[in-house]
Amino acid sequence: DGGITQSPKYLFRKEGQNVTLSCEQNLNHDAMYWYRQDPGQGLRLIYYSQIVNDFQKGDIAEGYSVSREKKESFPLTVTSAQKNPTAFYLCASSFRGEGYTFGSGTRLTVV
């Protein structure tokens, strides 16, 4: 079955560590997105990519980095520069103007 897979489901990070969240899709979608969700604030766009080897910053890109070396994969790295990384992270993909398909999310906690 086609879909988006995010891993891991839960992730714990120590202060000062970089961590990478995985997002893989087999839907042949061109565009992929990363969102952060905090309680009461809805979804905020971190980064998005319309094609391979190209990506753009969203509204809250500081402290995050991405790559898009393959159409299927769009990993998100939460760097030590992100001062408040505890949140729920959602990956999504879409095909030319159609609706989003979401992954099941990764819950990141700083310990």
Next chain:
Amino acid sequence: AQKITQTQPGMFVQEKEAVTLDCTYDTSDQSYGLFWYKQPSSGEMIFLIYQGSYDEQNATEGRYSLNFQKARKSANLVISASQLGDSAMYFCAMRPTGNQFYFGTGTSLTVIP
């Protein structure tokens, strides 16, 4: 500027009753899409219904319908015959020209038995 507003942080509805979740939007684009998603406590985002800006008929999907009033820039979600499994967060989203979506802050719906 693109903006989605959901003014109801929380709503309660009796089982089997209908409920309306409000959504207003702001965009200068002539062509745009409006979406509603459901997010249960597990966190996944489930697509419910879509309305295109040029669609003359209100969209319906089973128990979900979208009350689209273009002049008022509103796209309210109506859930008929509420069920306990409808308890979740509901997000309104807009896709203007291009692929990027804009989301509201969500409405938490609780269905009371």
